[in-house]
Amino acid sequence: MLEYKHAVKLWNGNLLFTRVSDTKTKKVLQKLGSVTTENAKDLYTGKNCIVLDPQAKRALSPKDCTNSDALIVGGLLGYEKPQGRTTSLISAPSGFRTRHLGPLQLSIDGAVFVIKAICLGLYLKDIEIANELEIIHDAVHSTILPFGYPIIENKPVITPGLVEYLSKQ
Numbered sequence: 064m065l066e067y068k069h070a071v072k073l074w075n076g077n078l079l080f081t082r083v084s085d086t087k088t089k090k091v092l093q094k095l096g097s098v099t100t101e102n103a104k105d106l107y108t109g110k111n112c113i114v115l116d117p118q119a120k121r122a123l124s125p126k127d128c129t130n131s132d133a134l135i136v137g138g139l140l141g142y143e144k145p146q147g148r149t150t151s152l153i154s155a156p157s158g159f160r161t162r163h164l165g166p167l168q169l170s171i172d173g174a175v176f177v178i179k180a181i182c183l184g185l186y187l188k189d190i191e192i193a194n195e196l197e198i199i200h201d202a203v204h205s206t207i208l209p210f211g212y213p214i215i216e217n218k219p220v221i222t223p224g225l226v227e228y229l230s231k232q
Contacts (some may be wrong), residue, residue, distance in 0.1 A: 064091060069172040070136075071095045081106060103135045104157040110160040114141045115174060116149045117160035127162055128182035135159065166209030167192055175219050176213050187223050191200055193219055193230050 079097045082090045089177050092098045101107065102185050103114075110132040115123065135157075136190070137149040153163045165187055173192075180190055191214040198206045206229045211218040 065224050065228060066096055066172040067092065069222045070175040071173065073175050077212055078175075079106075091182065103133070103153065103159075107135075107157075107159070114149065114154045114157060114160040114161050115164060115167060115178065116154045117163055118150045119154075119163040121162055122187040123162035123164060123180055123181050124186065125184050126176075127160075130159075134178055134182075136171065136178065162196045165192060165196060165211070169211045169213075170208070170222065172222050173210065173212050173220060180213070191215075196221065198226055198229055205226055207222070 064133055067080075076096055078095075079099065080092045080095075081099055081111070082102045083092055083098045089098050089100075103112070111130065112133045112135055113123070113131050114135045115137060123134075133152065137153060152163075164174055169177065169192070177187070177190055177192070181187060186212050193214055194209045194211065196208040196210075196212050196219055198208065202205065212221060
């Protein structure tokens with residue numbers, strides 16, 4: 064939820080959560096933005112959309128942003144290493160164009176940050192992305208975040224509140 068909250072903030076609330084069928088999850092997400100039970104394919108039939116898919120052949124570009132009705136970010140959580148679920152569950156059935164954000168799997172809000180940077184005119188090759196992050200809790204304990212994180216001015220763009228949350232765990 065921290066990542067979703069950050070993603071919504073990055074796009075000034077202009078996000079839509081799709082395929083939300085669980086009532087409890089729907090109530091929580093409605094506090095952040097718009098929510099629907101529909102999937103992107105049905106919702107955007109006939110529209111010019113792009114699915115951000117790690118297996119896509121081309122990188123997202125600023126031109127893609129201006130020539131699209133919607134940019135669809137997966138959010139298929141659960142595995143450290145991508146399993147190709149975005150392609151099989153979203154890209155292939157929808158028929159939408161696909162683009163990637165580089166070779167690393169990103170956090171949800173990290174992906175949204177990179178998309179926003181590209182839509183503001185940067186190219187993927189110009190965005191530094193760390194391979195993983197290590198959060199140091201004390202002299203003995205740390206947490207490895209095995210995902211890519213954008214780097215701005217030598218600092219990772221990390222979900223606000225995540226370090227504190229992990230430290231409590």
